[in-house]
Each structure stands twice: as C-alpha cells, then as structure tokens.
Amino acid sequence: MIDSKPLIHLYFVKFTAFFSGCLFCYLLQTQAHLSAVSASALAAFASTFVPLPKNSDHKGIHSALYAGTFTGMCSPHILRGPIEIALISALGTALYLAFKPHFGGLGGRLGAIAFITSLFFFLAQRHL
Secondary structure (H helix, E strand, O other): OOOOOHHHHHHHHHHHHHHHHHHHHHHHHHHOOOOOOHHHHHHHHHHOOOOOOOOOOOHHHHHHHHHHHHHOOOOOOOOOHHHHHHHOHHHHHHHHHHHHHOOOOOOOOHHHHHHHHHHHHHHHHHHO
C-alpha cells in the first residue's frame, strides 16, 4: 500500500501557494482596480519576498504561486469571491501536479496550466 501522507502534504502546500497567488491577484484587480496583467505581475513580484522554510521546495512553491496569479487573471465575472477562488485553486493545483512531469523544459507551462484550469472552471460554471 502506498503512503498517501506525502502526497496529501504536497497537495496542501501547492494548494496554499496556488490559492494565495490567485486570491492576491483577484484582490488587486477588484479592490485596487489594477489591470489583470499588472495585478498578476505585482502578486508574483511580492511573493518573492515571502520567507519560506529552508527545507522547502522554493522553486516548486513559487511556481504554484505564479500559476495561481495567472489563474487569478480571470475575469471577476467568473471568479466572484473566495469560494470560486478556492474551487479553481483546487482544480488548478490538481492539474499543476498532474501536468508538471509532462511539461518539463517547456516554456509557458504555468500559463498553459492556468488557461486549462480557467477553461475547465468556466465550462463547469456554464453547465452545472
């Protein structure tokens, strides 16, 4: 039997990073009235100053956070609040972890994950 503790921990860490990036980008768009691109850039830039534990996967955490900021660029008509942000972050984290091994060395990986996540979420909203 496979021990699922490390996988659950990995998902939780990546989800927290993805959700944080998505939420921060969303708040910058809706509260500070920044454009989607400016909000994502500022959220990603600010995240580089967040101290992380020395034994953590800094690159992986920042990558998940950046993917979250890209996903947070969604229209506020699609992401209407914290519940939608949590749902899209759960989906985005799952796709991030599933696609990460297949996109190694390819540029645009995080943007592609954000686009696929946003597309799935938009379609699910329309059909549910």
